[in-house]
Amino acid sequence: MALEIAYVGGFNPFEWDELFCPLCGNNHYVSISHAAVHCKDCYAQFSVRRTAAEPGCVVDCFVKDPPFEGQIYAPLWRCRDCGAEMGFFDFERPVCPTSRDHKMVRVQGLTMPWVGKANSPQHFYIVLKLGRGCSGWIRLPGLESTGFPTQQQWEKFQRKYKDKISPKAYH
Numbered sequence: 001m002a003l004e005i006a007y008v009g010g011f012n013p014f015e016w017d018e019l020f021c022p023l024c025g026n027n028h029y030v031s032i033s034h035a036a037v038h039c040k041d042c043y044a045q046f047s048v049r050r051t052a053a054e055p056g057c058v059v060d061c062f063v064k065d066p067p068f069e070g071q072i073y074a075p076l077w078r079c080r081d082c083g084a085e086m087g088f089f090d091f092e093r094p095v096c097p098t099s100r101d102h103k104m105v106r107v108q109g110l111t112m113p114w115v116g117k118a119n120s121p122q123h124f125y126i127v128l129k130l131g132r133g134c135s136g137w138i139r140l141p142g143l144e145s146t147g148f149p150t151q152q153q154w155e156k157f158q159r160k161y162k163d164k165i166s167p168k169a170y171h
Helices: 151-160
Strands: 029-032 036-039 045-050 056-062 073-079 085-087 104-113 123-129 138-140
Touching: 085 104
Parallel strands: none
Antiparallel strands: 029 036, 036 045, 045 056, 056 123, 073 085, 073 104, 123 138
């Protein structure tokens, strides 16, 4: 038996420096024996799938879908007034769990398990089409885009890796 690594879309999207995690904003990814990819900083899970018959790929970021729930780590915030600690991402408003009047302060370099609210994003995805568009991260539910990466960054990546990217390799 042998393992063949096939780049969906004809390229490895994790080689793109501007592909930042939609949760924590970092671009450090780890592959576990080519079986899974996760963000090295927050442990969000990623997968890559084909587009609908167009050259390119879709990168999915799973946040709250089982079995990933409870495995996401957010930057640590500590309450100045009572010492309570919580994990929050930049897109959230840090609120003390004991009182809304307390002041939360970010603790640099530390993380803790993230407990997202009911309206927290559960899934992000980005559509990368060769020779064409980059959707930017789209979050579900509600389909609000987070605004990064940009179309210009995607075009720059395609020019840089033109020799490695093959539109025929997506079949």
